[in-house]
Amino acid sequence: MPVNYATPAADQLFPVAGVRLGVAEAGIRKLNRRDLTLIELAPGSRVAGVFTKNRFCAAPVHVCREHLQQEGIRALVINTGIANAGTGEPGLDAARQSCAALAKLMDLRADQVLPFSTGVILEPLPVERLKAGLPAALSALKADGWHDAAHAIMTTDTVAKAASRKVGAGGTAATITGMAKGAGMIRPNMATMLGFMATDAAISQPMLERLVKEAADESFNCITIDGDTSTNDSFILIATGQGTAKFESITAPGWDEFKQSVIAVARELAQAIVRDGEGATKYIEIAVAGGRSVAECKAVGYAIGHSPLVKTAFFASDPNLGRILAAIGYAWNNDPGLADLDDTKVKVWLGDTLVAENGGRAASYREEDGAAAMKPAEIRVRVDLGRGSQSANVWTCDFSYDYVKINADYRS
Amino acid sequence: MPVNYATPAADQLFPVAGVRLGVAEAGIRKLNRRDLTLIELAPGSRVAGVFTKNRFCAAPVHVCREHLQQEGIRALVINTGIANAGTGEPGLDAARQSCAALAKLMDLRADQVLPFSTGVILEPLPVERLKAGLPAALSALKADGWHDAAHAIMTTDTVAKAASRKVGAGGTAATITGMAKGAGMIRPNMATMLGFMATDAAISQPMLERLVKEAADESFNCITIDGDTSTNDSFILIATGQGTAKFESITAPGWDEFKQSVIAVARELAQAIVRDGEGATKYIEIAVAGGRSVAECKAVGYAIGHSPLVKTAFFASDPNLGRILAAIGYAWNNDPGLADLDDTKVKVWLGDTLVAENGGRAASYREEDGAAAMKPAEIRVRVDLGRGSQSANVWTCDFSYDYVKINADYRS
Numbered sequence: 001m002p003v004n005y006a007t008p009a010a011d012q013l014f015p016v017a018g019v020r021l022g023v024a025e026a027g028i029r030k031l032n033r034r035d036l037t038l039i040e041l042a043p044g045s046r047v048a049g050v051f052t053k054n055r056f057c058a059a060p061v062h063v064c065r066e067h068l069q070q071e072g073i074r075a076l077v078i079n080t081g082i083a084n085a086g087t088g089e090p091g092l093d094a095a096r097q098s099c100a101a102l103a104k105l106m107d108l109r110a111d112q113v114l115p116f117s118t119g120v121i122l123e124p125l126p127v128e129r130l131k132a133g134l135p136a137a138l139s140a141l142k143a144d145g146w147h148d149a150a151h152a153i154m155t156t157d158t159v160a161k162a163a164s165r166k167v168g169a170g171g172t173a174a175t176i177t178g179m180a181k182g183a184g185m186i187r188p189n190m191a192t193m194l195g196f197m198a199t200d201a202a203i204s205q206p207m208l209e210r211l212v213k214e215a216a217d218e219s220f221n222c223i224t225i226d227g228d229t230s231t232n233d234s235f236i237l238i239a240t241g242q243g244t245a246k247f248e249s250i251t252a253p254g255w256d257e258f259k260q261s262v263i264a265v266a267r268e269l270a271q272a273i274v275r276d277g278e279g280a281t282k283y284i285e286i287a288v289a290g291g292r293s294v295a296e297c298k299a300v301g302y303a304i305g306h307s308p309l310v311k312t313a314f315f316a317s318d319p320n321l322g323r324i325l326a327a328i329g330y331a332w333n334n335d336p337g338l339a340d341l342d343d344t345k346v347k348v349w350l351g352d353t354l355v356a357e358n359g360g361r362a363a364s365y366r367e368e369d370g371a372a373a374m375k376p377a378e379i380r381v382r383v384d385l386g387r388g389s390q391s392a393n394v395w396t397c398d399f400s401y402d403y404v405k406i407n408a409d410y411r412s
Numbered sequence: 413m414p415v416n417y418a419t420p421a422a423d424q425l426f427p428v429a430g431v432r433l434g435v436a437e438a439g440i441r442k443l444n445r446r447d448l449t450l451i452e453l454a455p456g457s458r459v460a461g462v463f464t465k466n467r468f469c470a471a472p473v474h475v476c477r478e479h480l481q482q483e484g485i486r487a488l489v490i491n492t493g494i495a496n497a498g499t500g501e502p503g504l505d506a507a508r509q510s511c512a513a514l515a516k517l518m519d520l521r522a523d524q525v526l527p528f529s530t531g532v533i534l535e536p537l538p539v540e541r542l543k544a545g546l547p548a549a550l551s552a553l554k555a556d557g558w559h560d561a562a563h564a565i566m567t568t569d570t571v572a573k574a575a576s577r578k579v580g581a582g583g584t585a586a587t588i589t590g591m592a593k594g595a596g597m598i599r600p601n602m603a604t605m606l607g608f609m610a611t612d613a614a615i616s617q618p619m620l621e622r623l624v625k626e627a628a629d630e631s632f633n634c635i636t637i638d639g640d641t642s643t644n645d646s647f648i649l650i651a652t653g654q655g656t657a658k659f660e661s662i663t664a665p666g667w668d669e670f671k672q673s674v675i676a677v678a679r680e681l682a683q684a685i686v687r688d689g690e691g692a693t694k695y696i697e698i699a700v701a702g703g704r705s706v707a708e709c710k711a712v713g714y715a716i717g718h719s720p721l722v723k724t725a726f727f728a729s730d731p732n733l734g735r736i737l738a739a740i741g742y743a744w745n746n747d748p749g750l751a752d753l754d755d756t757k758v759k760v761w762l763g764d765t766l767v768a769e770n771g772g773r774a775a776s777y778r779e780e781d782g783a784a785a786m787k788p789a790e791i792r793v794r795v796d797l798g799r800g801s802q803s804a805n806v807w808t809c810d811f812s813y814d815y816v817k818i819n820a821d822y823r824s
Contacts (some may be wrong), residue, residue: 055753056741056771086737088756088772106778121734122773167754183737185721226720229742273547307818308638308811311596316820322533323640325498326597329468333746341467346498359440359468360500361534401816405553406720 002276003283003377005399008162010147014175015166017200018042018240021145023152026133028126029081029119034152036130038102038137039196045240046205047073047114048212052233058085059095059125060115061234071205074112076236077102077134078194080155083151084117084125085231094127105138117154118181118194118232119390122325141170144226150179153194156274156406157183159368161272172254174201174245180269184407186225186307195220195235197270200243201258207247212237219266222298223395226397226403227306232267237262274395279402282314283322285380285395290339292388299335300383301394311399314379319370320354324348345370345386351379354405414688415695415789415809419572422559426587428714429612430454430652433557435564438545440538441493441531446564447541450514450549451488451608457652458617459485459526460624464645470497471507471525471537473646479511479523484616486524488648489514489546490606492567492593496529498536503681506539512813513543516803517550530606530644552789562591568818569595571683574613579673584666586657588673592681596690596819597720598637607632607681609657611803612655613670619659622648630757631678634710635807637689639718639817648754691814694726697807699790702750704800711747712795713806715739723811726791731765731782736760740795757798763791 017043026036041047047358049068051061067073084091101112117125140148152159164177178197181327186193203211214233230358247255275283286304291297304310313320332338337390345361350372355360373379414564431453438448453459461480463473472529479485489510496503511525541755552560562572576589598605615623628647631790659667660746687695698716703709719739740758756771757764763785766774785791 054741056737086734086772088770206704228721231738309640312816312819325468326643329466343468357498397638403726404621404813407724
């Protein structure tokens, strides 16, 4: 069960002019499951993406990078069940075949199609089954297909994740709608497992490419569930240009508001992934300030957010807060610049309760305050490193029996 | 239950001339528990140690570093229950008081005593109780006290860890005996939670200091249970010089054999810690070869050894081996030098079964071979990075329900 998150109703997900979505059951890995999703884009749409930095990156990620070398993307094909990662040359061939087959049905070139896969690594993609499912998905295409599609891209997710908003007015009015999936192998480095967002605004290609990176850095690149950076992380931002707003330069009226809305939607999706983390019972924000760089603040946030000891303490609502100090103390494993961190300058709060300062427990700290602060389903850990003015947030969840259960049972 | 490990019988732990050990119940955190251990050293003993690099390092670690500035160490005092870490100035004062109290009873200077603590972080050390327990521990001192002491330093350990051997003959004969503890918060960086080894050989101070580092690097610095580097890691090597062997230079006869034996005992203790890792049901060796540096091989070993997804797959005996590839692929998070790793050059074996090559699943790989290779309680993962001649081993364990249970319940 996700922590304080429910999928928006279908009518809360605003269609984006120029985008249609369709799903089908292709039997990729199991029968009777919607496991194939198509996204069709109107001519003139611009697309930008960021992808995993895992060196064993999946075949579809390679093909996406190739196809995004030029403009003119008109369709995305997404399958669950098999990640098509760790599949070598045959995997690349399967990803290209998926694109070619869809292109043929849609009368496009193969390089106008982007492929995405998520599921088990190291197993071959049954590309014939995928191809056989394409006509059904094509005939299901519809403008209000976001709700169905958000469900069809799920793997161990317990709820579909989607977000949508309308922004601006008059000449700057735009719609932004997105969906994402991911519940395990989540510590995105550039992007999450799979995230797709679209807007009807017109945005120049260079601005779109900067925007997708910035949105990823402020959202998907701040979350972790288990520290495992996936082979398939992909985050795609689509601008169809079918709406009113036109943003051809960063001085265009409404751009800042639009940009903040794109980031807000991306963050909503990213946080939804954490709220639905495998086995999650708690949602935890780690806010690190007082660092010399954003990078070192993130390094501290990730050290805390990845520590199995911290995460099991949250699961148990046990204010065993020395574990947080220990994690801060070894964060320089993540960022060597922290090797000279002065532990007597560090302050740690749990919610509003000051826990540690001057290298030890705060004089004002009382165990019962810590215990009370550990109880809620949403918890904020605040750290002040006391050595600079930079800050960063990391969002994560706790570590429960169910994480082990889900990952010991997955595949079976 | 530990994986294929049992504490040696008391008579298998050879006394080391010049070393006596005594334990007592001091009620540090709970009653009726042996929680205080003394080690008395004969005059002329040399001592060298390596300690945690955690920036929130414990008060006793600070004091050990100070006291090791000069020779003449004559006693070690070790308590469990409270780590005396994250305790600021009062913690330092408590550690110093422990040394002073013991020194007074033994007619020594306070800086001839080394203090060690292990247990809960962020809580004050009840130093009066510790001091009150010293006379009982002193009167219990005995040369064959290793077995008792190995039990008295346990926290969440399920078995005591100790190892002992006699090495050399005639003028190079020496005895080496050691003990260690640690079951969680284990990813030593310089040393493990607590490890103590002693030999009756005479060893020059510079050689002893090099030896303790080398032994730590080949043993405790190769293990991980949960990736959490402790605040209290300490590994101490004692040379009493009360035996036959005298090693005043590295060309001394018998030195190489002696050195290898010290490393072997340290490795036996380190591996025992992993075999008794919190909730462990499997013992896993990760052997990484073909790297450009030892550091990058270790980075890959730790990426695999820390991955909750890999560890839960081992727990389930599920050959979901793509998770290992994914971990190799993001190991450059640990060592940026791996950012140019060519995934098509990497090979992965599970036991003797070739699993992956050429960027994907090996043509010869069969699921049933993988399933069979996942079954044993001891598993060897072998990785060839295909880009150099360096290698390194990492030892770890799986991730089970019991890890969560132990760490959700610890303290309570």
